[in-house]
Amino acid sequence: xxxxxxxxxxxxxxxxxxxxxxxxxxxYVAIHGVGNWSLIPKKAGLxxxxxxxxxxxxxxxxxxxxxxxxxxxxxxxxxQCHRAIGSRWSSIARKLPGRTDNDVKNHWNTKLKKKLxxxxxxxxxxxxxxxxxxxxxxxxGHGHENASFKTEPxxxxxxxxxxxxxxxxxxxxxxxxxxxxxxxxxxxxxxASSEFQTTPFHFSNxxxxxxxxxxxxxxxxxxxxxxxxxxxxAQTPGTNFCWNDYLLSDPVLPQNSQTQVVGSSATSNLTFAxxxxxxxxxxECSSHNNIDTNASGTSxxxxxxxxxxxxxxxEMLSQFPQLLNDFDY
DNA sequence: AAGTCACTCAACCGCAGGACG
DNA sequence: GCGTCCTGCGGTTGAGTGACT
Numbered sequence: 001x002x003x004x005x006x007x008x009x010x011x012x013x014x015x016x017x018x019x020x021x022x023x024x025x026x027x028y029v030a031i032h033g034v035g036n037w038s039l040i041p042k043k044a045g046l047x048x049x050x051x052x053x054x055x056x057x058x059x060x061x062x063x064x065x066x067x068x069x070x071x072x073x074x075x076x077x078x079x080q081c082h083r084a085i086g087s088r089w090s091s092i093a094r095k096l097p098g099r100t101d102n103d104v105k106n107h108w109n110t111k112l113k114k115k116l117x118x119x120x121x122x123x124x125x126x127x128x129x130x131x132x133x134x135x136x137x138x139x140x141g142h143g144h145e146n147a148s149f150k151t152e153p154x155x156x157x158x159x160x161x162x163x164x165x166x167x168x169x170x171x172x173x174x175x176x177x178x179x180x181x182x183x184x185x186x187x188x189x190x191x192a193s194s195e196f197q198t199t200p201f202h203f204s205n206x207x208x209x210x211x212x213x214x215x216x217x218x219x220x221x222x223x224x225x226x227x228x229x230x231x232x233x234a235q236t237p238g239t240n241f242c243w244n245d246y247l248l249s250d251p252v253l254p255q256n257s258q259t260q261v262v263g264s265s266a267t268s269n270l271t272f273a274x275x276x277x278x279x280x281x282x283x284e285c286s287s288h289n290n291i292d293t294n295a296s297g298t299s300x301x302x303x304x305x306x307x308x309x310x311x312x313x314x315e316m317l318s319q320f321p322q323l324l325n326d327f328d329y
Numbered sequence: 330a331a332g333t334c335a336c337t338c339a340a341c342c343g344c345a346g347g348a349c350g
Numbered sequence: 351g352c353g354t355c356c357t358g359c360g361g362t363t364g365a366g367t368g369a370c371t
Contacts, residue, residue: 016339038356054357055340090359101359106338
């Protein structure tokens, strides 16, 4: 038995709000304040669902909201936060005074995602698209160099976004690392090296790291927010980088279940962003691609995996208590 | 000028979790 | 412990609008 609707939807108005309706809400809130939104429509004389009133207030009418466009600093902060915690828009919005989760979400979906894709960054994983392509190839069994794409991926990564042109581009061309190197120089921090750099998107040419209080302060080894991928050596071009390797070397996973321990530095350099990123990656990997992490050679059960994440979570929080102030999770 | 397409963003929907009786 | 109500959240939709043909 499902929950009854919050209101009689057949008798409430839907759609855009009129100035008159806005004025009613503003007048009511000015006198009584916010709270108990289910009663507000009746008391304020509105033929609207309480939920709709609350949304109108929180997303548009609140006096502390900004209605101007996003600044470059705000955009940078959104990208950094998204890389760290994924699509937790309310948490990200709390970092941006005057912005709502809806604002942030819309801005991400309409502007920032495209901006990243233009730069050759997969907006879901925040990895260079070339790396995502390599991983997909391995997952889908098209690991050899000249394999053509035969099946489309099923996750929400750049390969399946509404931006089908990106997919078409990649399907029709074998993406060379040089292509991405040339198209997105910001990604690759070592242009002189012939080694393929896998450092995800990083505003390295910005002097102000807006997230110093979050990602950077959490790093025990670096002042930048750049992320060093685990098992980096396996990701050089021409080698058979495998998504499973990525999982197996994940610092979140139990060490004794990893067939190959990457090295203590990989764990000691672990940042908050890394952990979040990996957890998100794992979740996406398993949910979107139906990849069973147990099938990757690990022997832990699902519950022990969750326990492991929680343990690591506790460990991180004890080491970096400031996280509690930065993100609610 | 008219039609089509792409984009933006306000609003809706359904679910989850917390508070409370 | 259970049911109900309220609120918060993230994903999705669709009306409005401007750009393009």
